Every structure is written in C-alpha cells, then in structure tokens.
Amino acid sequence: MQTIKAAVCHTFGEPLRIEDIQLREPEMGEVEVTLDAVAICHSDISFAGGAWGGSLPAVYGHEAAGRVSAVGNGVNGLAVGDSVVVTLIRSCGTCPSCAGGKPTVCETPYDGDHGPIKTADGGKLHQAMATGGFAEKVVVDQRQLVKISHDIPKDAASLIACGVITGVGAVINAANLRAGQDVVVIGAGGVGLNAIQGARIAGARRIVAVDMSEEKLEIAKEFGATHGVLATGAKPWRASHKALGGRGADAVIVTVGAIPAYEQAPRYLGLGGKVIMVGMPHSGAMAEYEPVMLAATGQGMVGSKMGDVVIQRDIPWMVDLYSQGRLKLDELISGRWSLDQINEAIADTKTGSARRNVIVFNR
Numbered sequence: 051m052q053t054i055k056a057a058v059c060h061t062f063g064e065p066l067r068i069e070d071i072q073l074r075e076p077e078m079g080e081v082e083v084t085l086d087a088v089a090i091c092h093s094d095i096s097f098a099g100g101a102w103g104g105s106l107p108a109v110y111g112h113e114a115a116g117r118v119s120a121v122g123n124g125v126n127g128l129a130v131g132d133s134v135v136v137t138l139i140r141s142c143g144t145c146p147s148c149a150g151g152k153p154t155v156c157e158t159p160y161d162g163d164h165g166p167i168k169t170a171d172g173g174k175l176h177q178a179m180a181t182g183g184f185a186e187k188v189v190v191d192q193r194q195l196v197k198i199s200h201d202i203p204k205d206a207a208s209l210i211a212c213g214v215i216t217g218v219g220a221v222i223n224a225a226n227l228r229a230g231q232d233v234v235v236i237g238a239g240g241v242g243l244n245a246i247q248g249a250r251i252a253g254a255r256r257i258v259a260v261d262m263s264e265e266k267l268e269i270a271k272e273f274g275a276t277h278g279v280l281a282t283g284a285k286p287w288r289a290s291h292k293a294l295g296g297r298g299a300d301a302v303i304v305t306v307g308a309i310p311a312y313e314q315a316p317r318y319l320g321l322g323g324k325v326i327m328v329g330m331p332h333s334g335a336m337a338e339y340e341p342v343m344l345a346a347t348g349q350g351m352v353g354s355k356m357g358d359v360v361i362q363r364d365i366p367w368m369v370d371l372y373s374q375g376r377l378k379l380d381e382l383i384s385g386r387w388s389l390d391q392i393n394e395a396i397a398d399t400k401t402g403s404a405r406r407n408v409i410v411f412n413r
Contacts, residue, residue: 051075051168056185057392058175060107062100065393066184071109071175072168076122076189080166083136083190085116086204088183089408090392090399091212092239093330096307097178098396101332105163108176111183111409112138115198115207125192133202134195137211137361140180141193153193154356165189184392186411196365202372205386205408206379209240210368212356213406214379216328217244217305219357219364221252224326225301229253234290234299234318235275237306238266240382240406241328243273245303247377250274258290258299260318263402273378287317299323307331313338316349324350382406 054073057066076082094110096102114136118128128134140160141153148156165177166189182188198207217240221227233249235242238261249257250273258277259270267278277293279286291298298320304311307329315325316339331337344350359365371377384404387395388411395407 053170054186055389056109056167056182057111057389058107058109059098062098062106066098066396068390068392070170071185072170072172073185073187073189074166076120076166078122079124079192080122080189081118081125081128081192081195082120082187083114083116083134083195084119084187085114085136085183085185085411087115087208087408087410089113089208089211089213089406090395092399093179093212094184095396095399096330096332103333104178105176107169107174108162108178109167109182109184110178111185112179112181113208113212114181114183114188115204115211119187128192128195128197133198133200133204133207135198135207135211135365136181136183136188136190137194137196137215138179138181139194139356139359139361140191143193151360152358153360154358184389184409186389196361198365198369202369203380205383205410206372207369208408209379209382209406210365213240213382214244214368214377215359215361215364216357217241218248218251218368219359220303220326220328220354221245221248221301223358223364224352224354225303225324227252227254227301230255231300232256232258232294232297232320234258234260234302235270236260236281236302236304236311236315236318237329238263238270238275239305239402242303242305243270243382243405245305245328246270246273246275251371251376256294258293260286260290265403269405272381281311287314290318301326303328305329309335309337316344316351319347319349322348324352327351327353383408386410388412
C-alpha cells in the first residue's frame with residue numbers, strides 16, 4: 051500500500067477534507083494512473099451533498115486524465131507512461147448490456163466499499179463512481195481508460211471523460227440526430243455546451259439554447275447555438291418555435307436536473323420528436339406529463355446515461371475533433387485549481403457561472 055493525498059467526504063454537505071489515504075497496487079486487469087487533472091462535475095457535488103445517498107467516507111471525482119504509472123496482470127494495450135483519459139464507465143464486457151454495445155448500463159455491479167483505497171489507518175473508504183478521482187492517483191479497471199496522445203493537454207482531456215461524452219453522445223448516440231434537423235438544448239452549462247457542440251458537429255440546421263442566464267446564452271452561441279431563449283420568460287417554448295420557423299424541434303436535450311425543465315421539455319418538440327433526458331434531479335423528485343399528447347404526436351422520451359458511449363470507439367474521434375479545432379475543450383475550462391483549493395472550486399461551480407473547474411496537479 052502506498053500513501054497519497056485525496057479529498058475525502060466524511061459527512062454529506064460538509065467541506066471535503068484533504069488527507070492521506072492508502073492506495074493498493076493494481077490487481078488483475080487494473081491500472082494505476084497518476085493524475086494530472088480532474089474536473090469537477092455537478093454529479094460529484096450532488097453526491098457529496100447527499101442527493102443520491104451512498105457510502106461514507108468516500109472519495110468522489112470521475113472526470114480525469116493522467117499517465118499510467120503501474121499495470122496489473124492481464125492488462126492489454128496499456129503500458130507505463132501512456133497518457134490516458136479516466137472514465138467512470140466500468141464495464142464487464144460480457145453481460146447482456148455490454149455484449150449488446152451498451153457498456154454505460156453494464157449489469158455487473160461494482161462495490162466501491164471494497165475497492166483499492168482505504169483510510170490512513172486502514173479503514174473502509176468508498177471509491178465513488180468506480181474512480182475516486184479527487185486524489186493524486188487512482189487504480190481502476192483497464193476498460194475505464196482510453197489511451198490518448200501525449201500532445202493533448204491533460205486539463206482539456208479530463209473534460210472528455212464525462213461532460214463531453216455525455217453532451218456530445220446524447221445528440222449523436224441517443225438522439226441519432228441527422229444533418230438538417232433542429233435541436234433544443236435546455237441548460238447551457240458544461241454538459242449543455244457539449245450537447246450544442248454535438249448538434250453543430252452533427253450538422254443541425256438550427257440549435258436553440260434555453261437557459262435562465264443571458265450570459266450563458268451568449269456563451270452558447272460561441273459553441274454553436276444559432277438562437278438563445280430565456281427560460282425565465284412566459285412560455286419560452288413559443289420563442290423556441292418562432293426561432294425554428296414556426297415548428298417544434300426534432301430533439302430536445304435536457305441537460306439540467308431541474309423538474310420544471312423536464313415538465314416543459316415536451317412543449318419544445320415537433321411531431322415525432324423526442325426528449326433526451328440527461329440531467330439528473332435528486333432522488334424522489336417527480337415530474338408530470340400528459341401521455342395522450344406524446345402518443346397522439348408520435349413523440350417520445352428516453353434517458354441517456356453518459357451519452358450512450360462506447361469509450362474506446364467514441365473518445366478517439368472526439369480527441370481528433372479537438373486536435374482539428376472542431377471540438378472546443380480549452381474554452382470549457384473556467385478555472386484551474388490545486389487539490390488544496392477543491393472546496394473553493396466546488397463553491398465556484400455551485401454559483402452556476404462556471405463551465406468546468408479543473409483540479410490540476412503540478413508535477
């Protein structure tokens with residue numbers, strides 16, 4: 051066991067504590083990654099706030115990039131020194147979902163209470179989201195990693211691990227958007243901006259961003275939105291229909307976990323359109339719909355977890371798009387912080403003005 055620094059959650063809603071923890075060596079099929087960057091996702095904040103329960107104490111963080119520093123037996127295609135993106139998608143590769151090409155909904159459970167980390171005195175420490183990335187190093191399954199070029203900055207690469215694949219994938223994989231179709235993206239935060247990018251890359255005709263902030267709507271246009279609609283207005287879907295030439299959207303991507311956004315989402319749809327449900331409300335939150343309207347208009351609603359990606363297939367082409375200047379990553383970074391500043395970075399993220407705050411490890 052080696053000793054590393056990590057930000058540990060001991061009590062939901064309380065500040066994280068920077069402390070020493072123990073990390074074991076990688077076992078069969080596992081890889082140790084020394085992290086260079088880990089981004090702060092709203093899911094980390096929600097988990098640490100107790101929105102979805104879970105085991106404590108825990109180390110959160112799941113949007114990371116670094117270099118391979120050790121490999122266990124049975125690891126293929128990865129070697130010490132490789133640059134990698136670290137994701138939370140821990141897939142077994144053999145269950146019906148994985149075998150069917152849907153590793154994001156792998157049916158093989160992972161018990162983070164019995165993962166590679168322990169407290170400094172050897173006690174239980176939960177590896178949240180199969181990653182525990184708010185730490186100097188992680189040990190994860192090889193299937194959670196994608197090798198990238200050394201030339202890709204790690205702070206930018208870390209964003210691909212969750213926010214980028216979730217937003218872009220929701221449009222490409224879940225909505226199956228075709229060139230020339232119209233899209234509405236509700237929420238212009240980190241995931242929303244990536245959904246907008248995904249729609250632009252897919253060749254959408256018009257892309258309407260919906261948000262409660264004028265500033266965010268302007269930023270959304272920098273990422274590819276053709277129109278912006280303030281969600282604070284009366285019946286904002288009417289402004290969206292006007293922007294789309296008097297019709298509804300082919301796809302509505304909901305990237306926020308706000309119940310009003312979910313209840314209003316179908317109103318933005320055109321005939322035969324579908325809502326892609328990405329944002330995650332707190333457990334127990336409920337929304338209401340009038341089913342007859344969806345049935346009568348051929349509309350639908352579908353959940354999308356992590357953009358329905360296959361990381362070994364989808365991350366490499368997203369990295370190429372970044373290298374070509376067609377996928378914005380650097381522009382998504384609002385601030386760079388040290389691990390010691392993680393609580394300040396989380397507080398800044400909670401203000402809603404940040405796109406993505408990134409913890410960087412200066413080595």
